[in-house]
Amino acid sequence: MTSLSTVVAILATSCLALHWYSFRTTRSKLSAIPTVGSDTYFLSYFSALKYLVSGQKMIEAGYKKYKGGLFKVPTFETASGWLVVAAGQDVSDEIRKASEEYFDADQAVIDLLRMDHTFGEETCKAETYHIGVTRRQLTKNIETLFPEVFDELETAFHDHLPQTEDWASYPAMDTFIHIICRISNRFFFPDLQLCKVITNVLIATGP
Secondary structure, three states: OOOHHHHHHHHHHHHHHHHHHHHHHHHHHOOOOOEOOOOOOOHHHHHHHHHHHHHHHHHHHHHHHOOOEEEEEEOOOOOOOEEEEEEOHHHHHHHHHOOOOOOOHHHHHHHHHOHHHHOOHHHHOOOOHHHHHHHHHHOOOHHHHHHHHHHHHHHHHHHHOOOOOOOOOOOHHHHHHHHHHHHHHHHHOOOHHHHHHHHHHHHHHOO
16 A cells, blocks of 8 residues: 555655746747846756845846846746846837737736736736727827816816815715716817716716
8 A cells, every 4th residue: 555655755756846847948938038047947946045045136247147138047036937028228129029929918917916816817807908909099189188187187076075164075086986976088089068968977977
């Protein structure tokens, strides 16, 4: 009969082998990028610990040595175990201008903050089409609407948070729901009368 220690040893060996294989697979994808610290399986953990203690010094050393290119640092902060740094303005601009087909900022944030565990996979996989619409079509001529939005901001605060001689209390959630609703609708419907109608309908019907 197999002893408990044997089973534990087999499981530990299997986990170590799986982790080693994952490490080698990830490292092979980044093999063309030089490393600050060690990129071997065991020593990379010492470099990752060093990054926790003196990460700024490691980044500065990599920047000086590989300025104008890329370098990677072992870390515990990312799911891949590596932090890739762009050293220089030209490289940063090239990454910034690259298509989302090659660089996914949303996935980078999910990876860094472990959002698949903290917010759930459904949240991380949600459609983000509204971000592109907001960046381009929705805000294309946003500066022309500033006078109307500012006017609504002043009016909304005056209506819902009027100045008083003494202290006054207001329900924070309900008050700011009305204010935000009015300001948002004035952005979408610059016409004052139409904005008031839409706002009243939304507030009356509720969420």
